[in-house]
Amino acid sequence: MSSLAVLAAQVSDIAREAGHVIMAIYQQDFAIFDKADKSPLTEADLAAHNVIVAGLKSISDLPILSEESADIAWSERSQWQRYWLVDPLDGTKEFIKKNGEFTVNIALIEQGQPMLGVVYAPVLDSLYVGIVGEQAYKVENGQQSTINTAPHVSAERWKVVGSRSHQSPEIESFLAALDGDKELVAMGSSLKLCLVAEGRAHLYPRLGPTSEWDTAAAHAVVLAAGGSVTQLSVGQTPAQATQPLVYNQKESLLNPFFLVSAQALNP
Numbered sequence: 001m002s003s004l005a006v007l008a009a010q011v012s013d014i015a016r017e018a019g020h021v022i023m024a025i026y027q028q029d030f031a032i033f034d035k036a037d038k039s040p041l042t043e044a045d046l047a048a049h050n051v052i053v054a055g056l057k058s059i060s061d062l063p064i065l066s067e068e069s070a071d072i073a074w075s076e077r078s079q080w081q082r083y084w085l086v087d088p089l090d091g092t093k094e095f096i097k098k099n100g101e102f103t104v105n106i107a108l109i110e111q112g113q114p115m116l117g118v119v120y121a122p123v124l125d126s127l128y129v130g131i132v133g134e135q136a137y138k139v140e141n142g143q144q145s146t147i148n149t150a151p152h153v154s155a156e157r158w159k160v161v162g163s164r165s166h167q168s169p170e171i172e173s174f175l176a177a178l179d180g181d182k183e184l185v186a187m188g189s190s191l192k193l194c195l196v197a198e199g200r201a202h203l204y205p206r207l208g209p210t211s212e213w214d215t216a217a218a219h220a221v222v223l224a225a226g227g228s229v230t231q232l233s234v235g236q237t238p239a240q241a242t243q244p245l246v247y248n249q250k251e252s253l254l255n256p257f258f259l260v261s262a263q264a265l266n267p
């Protein structure tokens with residue numbers, strides 16, 4: 001086993017443990033607080049954050065940037081070559097709606113690129129792992145299977161995944177510019193990237209805001225599965241989106257708009 005594969009197994013255990021504490025809260029009535037940005041922050045975000053930080057500290061000395069502890073000066077963060085980038089509960093809106101489409105996300109970033117990512121959806125009990133340059137796999141019902149972006153969906157028509165809770169008019173224009181038939185599928189959280197990674201969708205265009213912790217872990221899964229995640233400007237076609245999405249290269253933690261692609265099907 002490579003050292004990244006060993007780390008992936010350890011990180012998977014941490015993600016599952018975070019999933020367990022989230023589920024304990026999910027099954028009860030939960031309190032909703034207001035963060036400064038007005039997004040709903042639940043007890044579950046904080047409980048999962050605490051489990052993940054304790055777990056990562058027990059296996060490595062690397063710095064940790066989590067959505068729930070992101071207030072780290074750029075002067076310090078810009079020095080990091082390797083660090084953990086964590087969204088303890090992505091898809092808070094889906095959590096509150098109780099539709100199961102939320103995830104625990106843990107990524108290892110090296111020189112601005114995701115090297116390892118684990119995405120765990122506790123309600124679905126689906127675990128996605130991406131070890132960039134090595135392998136991508138999914139564990140469901142105790143069964144581990146290799147995944148890749150080769151589509152299991154019709155090549156006759158684009159299957160495009162989009163946000164369930166955050167739509168934008170720019171997506172309509174992007175779809176209108178794609179040649180051929182298309183089908184739009186709504187999904188919450190980083191599961192959208194995982195759908196592309198496992199060949200269940202061709203494209204995920206995001207022409208709306210996200211933060212670096214929202215994408216990093218699933219980005220690793222997509223890369224390891226053979227796909228790409230590139231910066232996308234409004235009005236660009238998939239073929240024009242060639243610059244990789246990168247991490248920790250600027251003070252703002254907001255991502256540029258981006259396109260997740262199964263790549264093999266890019267026109």
Ligand SMILES: Nc1ncnc2c1ncn2[C@@H]1O[C@H](COP(=O)(O)O)[C@@H](OP(=O)(O)O)[C@H]1O
Pocket residue numbers: 039087089090091092093162163164165166187188189190209210211214
């Ligand atoms: N205005 C905004 N600014 C920054 N991020 C935003 C945003 N609106 C949505 N997001 C991000 O989009 C994520 C949800 O994406 P989606 O709608 O595709 O499921 C949210 O993650 P959280 O649920 O972890 O807060 C949030 O980080």
Ligand SMILES: [Mg+2]
Pocket residue numbers: 087089090091213214
């Ligand atoms: Mg998030």
